[in-house]
Amino acid sequence: MPDNSDPAVSDYGQSFEHDTEDQPPITTEPLFPWNDFQQSAAFGQEPFAPSETNYSIPQLATFSRAPEAQAPSGHDAWSYGAGQEPMFPHSSSTFRHHEAFHFNHGLPRSVSAHSSIQRPILPLPMRQRPLWTDSTVADTMNEILMSEPQHSQSFPYDAAHQMAPCMYSTSSDRLPSFRPDMRTTQKDFGDDLTADGCETDDENKDGNPPYAKLIYQALMDAPEHKLVLRDIYAWIAQNTDKAKNPMNKGWQNSVRHNLSMNGSFKKVDLVDANNKSKKGYIWVLEPSAVGHGIQSTTRYRPKPGKKHDHTDGADLKRQRAGKRRGKAARRSGRNKSLTRIHYPRFPHYPQSAGQDLALHCPTEPGNQPSPSMDLNSPANLPYYCLPTPPLSTRSPLPEYSSYDYGDNIVCPETQPPDFMLNDASEHDPETGFPSDPRSRRVEDQFFGHGLTCLL
DNA sequence: GGGGTCGTAAACAACT
DNA sequence: GAGTTGTTTACGACCC
Structure with a gap:
C-alpha cells in the first residue's frame, strides 16, 4: 500500500528516488518509455518475464509491451540498447489496485524497497474500458465529471494519434460509444479544441x-509512413464511412486530389526487386509532417495572381475560421439522431488508428460487432492510452505550471484523490472496471493527471 | 468582399 | 482500349 503522505511522492519527478545510501544510485532511465502504442498482435498475450523487481503500485489497467519505441515529434526516441525492445509492465489481471506485478523492461535494476517512483503515468492502454450500454450511466458520469472544476482543464500533449474519449448516444438505441477524434497535433489541428475536449471540429458532416488528415493518419500507421494509393484507399475504406457506397468513387478522386495538392505527401518511385522497372509510386509523409502534423491541403493550392505567406495574424485568424468552416452546417448536417455527450477532455490515444474502427467501437451504431466477435478480447475493446509528457533525461519534463493551448489552460498537477488509492470499489467481473461511476470518475482523473506511487 | 477550409467534380495526361 | 493513377482547375458551402 503506497504511503501518500510521503513528501517525496508529491513531486512528479521522473527519476527513481532512493532513500538508502548503501545501494548504488538508481538509474534515471524512464520507467515506461513513451510510445505511440501501435497495437500489437501480441498485445495482451505476451507475458512479461519475471524479473528481480517486483513493484506494487495501484494498478488500474493492463500494461502491454509495444512492438517498437517511437517517440513523438520533438523528442528523442527511446532506446534500450541493441536488440532490446522496450518492455512495459504487464499483468493479465486488470483494475486490481495494489496488485503486485512484475515487469522487466530490459535494464538490470536493483530497487530499494523504500524507493519511490514518481511520474505521471505513461502511455497506458486502457484495456478494460467499459462498453457503455446504458445512457443513464453515461449521463451520470458526465454529471459527475463536469461538476469537477479540474475536468475543464486539459492535459498537455502534442503528438499524433490523439483520441479524445467522446461518448455518443443515439435517440434510437441509446448506445453510447467512443469515437476517435483523429486529431493529429494540437499545433496544426488543435486550434479548435474546446475546454470540454469533445468539439471534434475536424470532423466533417459525414463524421x-x-x-x-485521413491520409496522414493512414501514412502514420504505415511502416516507414509509406503507402501506395491502393493501400490508402483501403485504409480509408476500412476506417471511415467514405466508402459506404462502393459505387461512389468520388472519394477516391478526393484522396488523389489531396495527395497531389498537399505538400506533406510526397511520392517516390516504386521499383521492383531488381531496382529496374518502375512500378509506379508510393506515397510517403514528409519528415516535417511526421514530426509536426500536416497542414491543410488548401494551403498548398495555388492562389492565382496572388502570393500569400499565410503567416500574418489575419491569415491565422482566417485559417482558424476556415478550419471551423461550416461549424453550424456540420452540426445541423450531422446525423440528427446522434447526440454528443460532453465529456471532459483527456486526450487519450488510440492503439492504432489503422485498425478497423468497428473493432474499437463495437457498440457504435453501424459498427455492430459480428456474432463471432469476442468483445472481451483486447483486440475488440476500445483502447485508450494515457497522455503523458516526455519522461526522459534527454527529454525532460515540460514545466507543469501552465500550458497555453489557445483557450485551454493546462494544469495537470491534480493529484488523484486518496480514496482512489484505496481499493474500496467494486469491480465488474466482466469488464474489470469499477461498477461505481464515482470510481470511473476517479480513474479518469487518475489517467488524466498522473500517478504517484511507491515501490 | 476577401480569403480561409474542405469536398467534390471534371478534364486531362501518363501509365499499366 | 480500358482501367488506374496523378495533376490541375473550378466551384459551392460555409466561416471570420
Missing part, C-alpha cells in the same frame, strides 16, 4: 476527419 469523418478531412481527407488530408
Whole structure:
C-alpha cells in the first residue's frame, strides 16, 4: 500500500528516488518509455518475464509491451540498447489496485524497497474500458465529471494519434460509444479544441476527419509512413464511412486530389526487386509532417495572381475560421439522431488508428460487432492510452505550471484523490472496471493527471 | 468582399 | 482500349 503522505511522492519527478545510501544510485532511465502504442498482435498475450523487481503500485489497467519505441515529434526516441525492445509492465489481471506485478523492461535494476517512483503515468492502454450500454450511466458520469472544476482543464500533449474519449448516444438505441477524434497535433489541428475536449471540429458532416488528415493518419500507421494509393484507399475504406457506397468513387478522386495538392505527401518511385522497372509510386509523409502534423491541403493550392505567406495574424485568424468552416452546417448536417455527450477532455490515444474502427467501437451504431466477435478480447475493446509528457533525461519534463493551448489552460498537477488509492470499489467481473461511476470518475482523473506511487 | 477550409467534380495526361 | 493513377482547375458551402 503506497504511503501518500510521503513528501517525496508529491513531486512528479521522473527519476527513481532512493532513500538508502548503501545501494548504488538508481538509474534515471524512464520507467515506461513513451510510445505511440501501435497495437500489437501480441498485445495482451505476451507475458512479461519475471524479473528481480517486483513493484506494487495501484494498478488500474493492463500494461502491454509495444512492438517498437517511437517517440513523438520533438523528442528523442527511446532506446534500450541493441536488440532490446522496450518492455512495459504487464499483468493479465486488470483494475486490481495494489496488485503486485512484475515487469522487466530490459535494464538490470536493483530497487530499494523504500524507493519511490514518481511520474505521471505513461502511455497506458486502457484495456478494460467499459462498453457503455446504458445512457443513464453515461449521463451520470458526465454529471459527475463536469461538476469537477479540474475536468475543464486539459492535459498537455502534442503528438499524433490523439483520441479524445467522446461518448455518443443515439435517440434510437441509446448506445453510447467512443469515437476517435483523429486529431493529429494540437499545433496544426488543435486550434479548435474546446475546454470540454469533445468539439471534434475536424470532423466533417459525414463524421469523418478531412481527407488530408485521413491520409496522414493512414501514412502514420504505415511502416516507414509509406503507402501506395491502393493501400490508402483501403485504409480509408476500412476506417471511415467514405466508402459506404462502393459505387461512389468520388472519394477516391478526393484522396488523389489531396495527395497531389498537399505538400506533406510526397511520392517516390516504386521499383521492383531488381531496382529496374518502375512500378509506379508510393506515397510517403514528409519528415516535417511526421514530426509536426500536416497542414491543410488548401494551403498548398495555388492562389492565382496572388502570393500569400499565410503567416500574418489575419491569415491565422482566417485559417482558424476556415478550419471551423461550416461549424453550424456540420452540426445541423450531422446525423440528427446522434447526440454528443460532453465529456471532459483527456486526450487519450488510440492503439492504432489503422485498425478497423468497428473493432474499437463495437457498440457504435453501424459498427455492430459480428456474432463471432469476442468483445472481451483486447483486440475488440476500445483502447485508450494515457497522455503523458516526455519522461526522459534527454527529454525532460515540460514545466507543469501552465500550458497555453489557445483557450485551454493546462494544469495537470491534480493529484488523484486518496480514496482512489484505496481499493474500496467494486469491480465488474466482466469488464474489470469499477461498477461505481464515482470510481470511473476517479480513474479518469487518475489517467488524466498522473500517478504517484511507491515501490 | 476577401480569403480561409474542405469536398467534390471534371478534364486531362501518363501509365499499366 | 480500358482501367488506374496523378495533376490541375473550378466551384459551392460555409466561416471570420
